[in-house]
Amino acid sequence: MALLGRGPNRLELGMLGALWSEHCSYKTSRALLRTLPTTGPAVLQGPGENAGVVDLGHGLACCFKIESHNHPSAVEPVQGAATGVGGILRDIFAMGARPVALLDAIRFGDPRDPQQRHRFQRVVEGIGWYGNCIGVPTVGGETVFDAGYAQNCIVDAMCVGLVEPAQMLRARAQGVGNPVLLVGADTGRDGIHGATFASAQFDADAAARRPAVQVGNPFLEKCLLEACQELLGHPAVVALQDCGAAGLTSSCAEMAHRGGVGLELDVARVRRRERGMTPEEVMLSESQERMVLVLEQGGEAAVEAVFHRWGLHGDVIGRVIAEPRLRIRDGLEPVADLDLAVLVDGSPERHPPAAPPLGLAARLAEDPLAGAPVWSPLEAWRRLLASPNCGETRGIWRQYDHMVGNDTLAGPGGDAAVLRLRGRLDALALTVDGGHRSGRLDPRRGAAIAVAEAARNLSAVGAVPLALTNCLNLGDPDRPEGMWQLIEVVAGVGDAARALGIPVVSGNVSLYNDTLGQSIPPTPVVGMVGRLPEAGRRVGAGFIAAGDRIALLGPLGAELGGSELQRLARGTVAGPAPALDLALEGRVQALVREAIAQGLVRSAHDCALGGLAMALAEACLLGGLGAAVDLPGLAGAAPGERLGQLFGETQSRLLVSCAPAAAAALERLWTVGRVPGRWLGIVGGGAIAIGEVATIELAEARALWEGALAG
Amino acid sequence: MSRFGIVVFPGTWSDRDCAHALAVAGHPSVRLWHQDQDLQGVDCVILPGGFSYGDYLRAGAIASHAPIMAAVRRHVDRGGLVLGICNGFQVLCEAGLLPGALLRNAALQFRCQPVTLRVERVDTPFSHTCRAGARLRIPVSHGEGRYYADPAMLARLEQRGQVLFRYVDAAGRLDPEANPNGSVAGIAGIVNERGTVLGMMPHPERACEMVLGSADGLRVFQGIAEAGAGAAR
Numbered sequence: 001m002a003l004l005g006r007g008p009n010r011l012e013l014g015m016l017g018a019l020w021s022e023h024c025s026y027k028t029s030r031a032l033l034r035t036l037p038t039t040g041p042a043v044l045q046g047p048g049e050n051a052g053v054v055d056l057g058h059g060l061a062c063c064f065k066i067e068s069h070n071h072p073s074a075v076e077p078v079q080g081a082a083t084g085v086g087g088i089l090r091d092i093f094a095m096g097a098r099p100v101a102l103l104d105a106i107r108f109g110d111p112r113d114p115q116q117r118h119r120f121q122r123v124v125e126g127i128g129w130y131g132n133c134i135g136v137p138t139v140g141g142e143t144v145f146d147a148g149y150a151q152n153c154i155v156d157a158m159c160v161g162l163v164e165p166a167q168m169l170r171a172r173a174q175g176v177g178n179p180v181l182l183v184g185a186d187t188g189r190d191g192i193h194g195a196t197f198a199s200a201q202f203d204a205d206a207a208a209r210r211p212a213v214q215v216g217n218p219f220l221e222k223c224l225l226e227a228c229q230e231l232l233g234h235p236a237v238v239a240l241q242d243c244g245a246a247g248l249t250s251s252c253a254e255m256a257h258r259g260g261v262g263l264e265l266d267v268a269r270v271r272r273r274e275r276g277m278t279p280e281e282v283m284l285s286e287s288q289e290r291m292v293l294v295l296e297q298g299g300e301a302a303v304e305a306v307f308h309r310w311g312l313h314g315d316v317i318g319r320v321i322a323e324p325r326l327r328i329r330d331g332l333e334p335v336a337d338l339d340l341a342v343l344v345d346g347s348p349e350r351h352p353p354a355a356p357p358l359g360l361a362a363r364l365a366e367d368p369l370a371g372a373p374v375w376s377p378l379e380a381w382r383r384l385l386a387s388p389n390c391g392e393t394r395g396i397w398r399q400y401d402h403m404v405g406n407d408t409l410a411g412p413g414g415d416a417a418v419l420r421l422r423g424r425l426d427a428l429a430l431t432v433d434g435g436h437r438s439g440r441l442d443p444r445r446g447a448a449i450a451v452a453e454a455a456r457n458l459s460a461v462g463a464v465p466l467a468l469t470n471c472l473n474l475g476d477p478d479r480p481e482g483m484w485q486l487i488e489v490v491a492g493v494g495d496a497a498r499a500l501g502i503p504v505v506s507g508n509v510s511l512y513n514d515t516l517g518q519s520i521p522p523t524p525v526v527g528m529v530g531r532l533p534e535a536g537r538r539v540g541a542g543f544i545a546a547g548d549r550i551a552l553l554g555p556l557g558a559e560l561g562g563s564e565l566q567r568l569a570r571g572t573v574a575g576p577a578p579a580l581d582l583a584l585e586g587r588v589q590a591l592v593r594e595a596i597a598q599g600l601v602r603s604a605h606d607c608a609l610g611g612l613a614m615a616l617a618e619a620c621l622l623g624g625l626g627a628a629v630d631l632p633g634l635a636g637a638a639p640g641e642r643l644g645q646l647f648g649e650t651q652s653r654l655l656v657s658c659a660p661a662a663a664a665a666l667e668r669l670w671t672v673g674r675v676p677g678r679w680l681g682i683v684g685g686g687a688i689a690i691g692e693v694a695t696i697e698l699a700e701a702r703a704l705w706e707g708a709l710a711g
Numbered sequence: 712m713s714r715f716g717i718v719v720f721p722g723t724w725s726d727r728d729c730a731h732a733l734a735v736a737g738h739p740s741v742r743l744w745h746q747d748q749d750l751q752g753v754d755c756v757i758l759p760g761g762f763s764y765g766d767y768l769r770a771g772a773i774a775s776h777a778p779i780m781a782a783v784r785r786h787v788d789r790g791g792l793v794l795g796i797c798n799g800f801q802v803l804c805e806a807g808l809l810p811g812a813l814l815r816n817a818a819l820q821f822r823c824q825p826v827t828l829r830v831e832r833v834d835t836p837f838s839h840t841c842r843a844g845a846r847l848r849i850p851v852s853h854g855e856g857r858y859y860a861d862p863a864m865l866a867r868l869e870q871r872g873q874v875l876f877r878y879v880d881a882a883g884r885l886d887p888e889a890n891p892n893g894s895v896a897g898i899a900g901i902v903n904e905r906g907t908v909l910g911m912m913p914h915p916e917r918a919c920e921m922v923l924g925s926a927d928g929l930r931v932f933q934g935i936a937e938a939g940a941g942a943a944r
Contacts, residue, residue, distance in 0.1 A: 135724025
């Protein structure tokens with residue numbers, strides 16, 4: 001009230017409530033996010049616009065962002081996931097970019113639970129439906145099952161687009177008197193207060209929140225996309241903005257605020273789907289597939305003609321004004337008048353108390369496998385192969401069109417997707433990664449690992465990481481443990497991003513992923529874009545030829561804290577998180593990229609979930625070839641130590657294979673690069689054999705692996 | 712040399728891929744807008760993949776009534792060539808230019824994967840560059856691609872040799888495992904009685920460069936290009 005000089009009316013209160021929600025204002029995370037590195041020589045647009053943009057050189061740039069749709073997907077999985085995809089697509093084409101790829105990171109509870117399985121399958125259906133209809137390939141993703149996501153699932157969608165820097169559009173309103181055009185869908189009552197819904201915990205009545213979930217129409221969005229592409233470079237287009245969370249309120253307020261001007265809107269001019277909508281409902285509706293444009297005066301007819309050709313209608317709903325205020329009329333009657341500085345930036349920053357959970361030190365000091373059944377290496381290996389987190393994901397991604405666009409050189413199922421850039425030698429590499437399970441006890445390390453692993457995935461195909469986008473999914477920050485996790489996660493992303501020189505150009509924070517006081521594990525999801533200098537030199541994860549030599553680049557180790565083996569054996573997270581030496585990480589990644597660039601290695605695969613033994617099994621299964629390897633000291637190790645060496649998730653490691661003739665050169669490279677490297681064995685045969693310790697027939701391994709997610 | 716026209720309905724997306732594939736093969740193409748009735752003198756009309764008009768009502772149903780389709784019918788009557796891919800196949804069936812219908816995949820899920828096709832006839836403009844029984848590796852990407860014809864219609868199709876492509880295994884045998892959608896008799900593509908209109912669910916335009924996994928789709932486009940110039944106008 002002090003900021004307004006009077007009491008707000010109901011509409012103004014609704015608008016302030018939406019824009020001051022955590023979802024829109026980042027009031028709890030803003031100060032922390034300012035600590036992230038956001039600049040670099042290739043960054044054309046950092047955080048603050050619809051999406052981040054990095055330069056690819058030669059007149060092309062890459063525009064990308066990731067965003068969460070967790071809350072809607074938990075309540076209505078198909079539409080929740082679909083509109084998550086629709087929303088992130090609009091963010092990309094609002095920048096003037098043509099979307100060329102989608103990726104997603106999804107997490108659920110145990111898939112053996114029919115309710116979880118249903119939610120998982122319906123989310124996959126929703127992601128596929130939207131992307132398949134609109135004709136943008138879904139080229140990668142990550143699916144994780146863990147009891148911690150049984151109540152609140154994670155559905156994060158990333159979109160990547162290409163744009164000529166000169167054609168880039170920004171969402172800055174300008175020019176007093178210029179008309180404001182709303183195009184696309186009519187405005188209905190769907191998604192009202194979606195932003196505030198996404199900023200609250202679930203209670204026992206979560207299912208009753210279905211009306212807060214929007215409904216998607218990919219056909220309409222495809223027409224919007226093509227019309228917006230046709231308008232690129234049109235002299236009458238001043239600004240373009242997606243109408244997303246908090247609907248017209250947020251899109252208009254942000255557009256005006258960025259441009260340092262104000263807007264006057266008449267809600268009576270907004271076309272509606274239903275009768276009797278109040279100004280509040282119109283201003284806060286989150287009806288999908290709408291865009292807001294600011295046009296040069298007199299340019300309305302030309303721009304509307306383009307939309308009309310695509311079967312869309314646009315309505316002038318207001319004008320730019322000089323005073324930095326958002327004024328809303330309903331016909332002639334003024335219904336709201338708010339200072340934009342208050343509306344957009346006025347939300348007070350919150351700094352709730354933070355504290356690590358009680359007993360943390362004791363849990364970090366535990367033996368990771370304390371009290372767990374003592375599995376033989378072969379038994380553990382079989383269980384990992386059959387785990388839904390390690391198993392083959394083809395059953396998911398064959399439901400996604402991952403080829404449309406004719407540029408997918410490497411689609412889902414590998415370390416990173418690779419997209420061709422037409423008429424160029426280089427290519428784009430894309431990945432999403434959700435961090436390590438040990439982040440539950442050590443969120444800072446877990447988040448740093450998310451960044452390191454995403455970069456490692458790009459390096460594994462030969463690509464140099466350019467920039468990242470992050471989606472920080474966390475629980476209620478009003479619980480001291482939740483706030484502590486938020487602080488630690490942001491610090492971890494910052495640690496790794498700075499050390500590896502990868503700027504953060506866009507992102508999203510999703511807090512309040514809680515149900516009845518129970519939070520999700522801290523889940524920082526990192527989307528990363530890299531540039532592969534020569535598309536033709538890329539390698540895959542699978543072994544290529546019998547007789548090739550297998551090497552491990554990076555350290556030996558036996559760290560089982562937070563590992564997939566621990567999840568299977570104990571269910572809980574305990575023990576120290578894997579160490580992360582970021583300087584070593586950088587050297588290992590540079591080494592593998594160099595080896596790929598020189599054509600020395602024929603395959604490269606990140607050692608991640610399930611450790612060295614799982615990485616070996618995946619390289620064999622993807623290549624359809626067996627292997628025989630050994631590890632130093634394995635035979636004589638104690639049972640627990642042995643499991644650690646095989647299945648521990650020690651970081652900064654890649655499994656590579658090379659032709660025997662290239663072995664000497666590769667060895668010289670790792671010596672010069674100061675990277676620990678060692679020869680493990682040879683590709684070939686019908687089984688995967690690790691010394692005398694464990695041998696599994698390729699056919700058996702395949703049956704377990706391919707069956708892990710079936711059913 | 713023949714000219715290709717690629718129809719764009721709202722919701723079409725493989726127009727770009729078709730134009731690219733044709734350019735790779737060295738053939739020019741023009742876009743034909745759904746509201747126009749002028750085919751700009753092209754020799755072959757391509758009805759590409761996508762979700763025309765959102766596939767509301769039934770896949771391809773609304774597109775089959777678009778203004779451009781009147782021109783396509785006249786083109787067919789004159790003996791002109793038409794290639795319907797994926798959604799385009801659905802449009803051709805809805806328009807009655809090809810018999811049968813395309814139903815929801817048997818698995819009730821979308822499927823995007825490479826498949827192997829067996830070429831059943833080599834005396835059509837679309838397949839004359841193939842050897843009899845040749846196998847083509849071409850991807851599918853659809854949710855409603857299960858070809859259906861009732862037994863009498865199916866018998867007629869077989870008798871008249873209208874089945875051009877079938878889903879087969881690597882050895883060229885019919886196999887339910889190799890059939891991605893449960894199509895009757897493994898049917899992936901059919902032609903009209905004159906052999907001038909082809910509808911197929913797989914996407915040949917996605918298989919025109921080895922770097923994308925296969926160049927077998929070029930056979931279809933090159934066949935049309937070589938035959939099209941001689942076809943009736």
